[in-house]
Amino acid sequence: MEKMPYTPEMDAAAVMLQTVTPTESIVTTDWRTGLPVLTGTRVTLREMRVSDAPSLFAMLSTEEVARFISPPPTTVEGFERFIMWANRERAAGNYACFAIVPHGMDTAIGIFQVRQLEPGWGTAEWGFAIGSPFWGTGAFSDGAKLVLDFAFETIGVHRLEARAAVQNARGNAALRKLGAVQEGVLRRSFLRNGQYLDQALWAILDEDWQMGLSIPVPKVH
Ligand SMILES: CC(C)(COP(=O)(O)OP(=O)(O)OC[C@H]1O[C@@H](n2cnc3c(N)ncnc32)[C@H](O)[C@@H]1OP(=O)(O)O)[C@@H](O)C(=O)NCCC(=O)NCCS
DSSP: OOSOSOOGGGOOGGGGGOOOOOOTTOOOSOGGGSOOOEEOSSEEEEEOOGGGHHHHHHHHSSHHHHTTSOOOOSSHHHHHHHHHHHHHHHHTTSEEEEEEEETTOOSOOEEEEEEESSTTSSEEEEEEEEOGGGTTSSHHHHHHHHHHHIIIIIIOOSEEEEEEETTOHHHHHHHHHHTOEEEEEEEEEEEETTEEEEEEEEEEEHHHHHHOOOOOOOOOO
């Protein structure tokens, strides 16, 4: 999503005192108490940990990644606060943010996030950002399938929207190839670097997903 729901202003100092519970060992049917670990052919999606802050800062703060999305935190500490905020919002049932970890690595190379746009999650929005060394590697398609399954089957989303700046050719192509439908253009809806940008509005419905969208499954070499 172009507008990440997190902004540093939301982050009250008291929140920083919260501890973040590692989740891999948690076996739960309720994602609000800890996100499940989702395993694909190339990547694992898991809850973000505070220790992911340095790698996420390195991966997501570059100009090419951040160009068309809301400005990410500008320091490692800022990412730590974002991760703690994300855990709190997950516990409140409003938001889920997965770290993307390629098989054979421990570090997070990007994120998928989903947030409710209305109480009850009937309509939700998702977004994603991956460090540019991992663009075109299949990490996106593999992780997207996992997070779409999670949104439609675990959370029970009916309509999943995404917004992408019209100039973001790669982001729009990524959504198109998943089978998302472009429903229109939100004119001058996204303020970035002092300029209002047009955004494409994309959506996937639960019935589309149940019919089986054709997400290419990356080959493992
Ligand atoms: C969006 C993002 C997660 C996608 O991951 P990715 O690994 O780049 O995605 P993929 O390579 O699987 O798919 C991108 C597609 O765009 C295509 N593409 C790349 N540049 C393009 C261009 N200039 N015009 C049209 N299509 C383009 C690629 O060919 C690819 O399609 P293909 O797999 O059919 O060849 C990643 O690019 C990213 O993090 N970008 C920065 C953050 C961002 O913009 N997030 C999206 C907000 S909606």
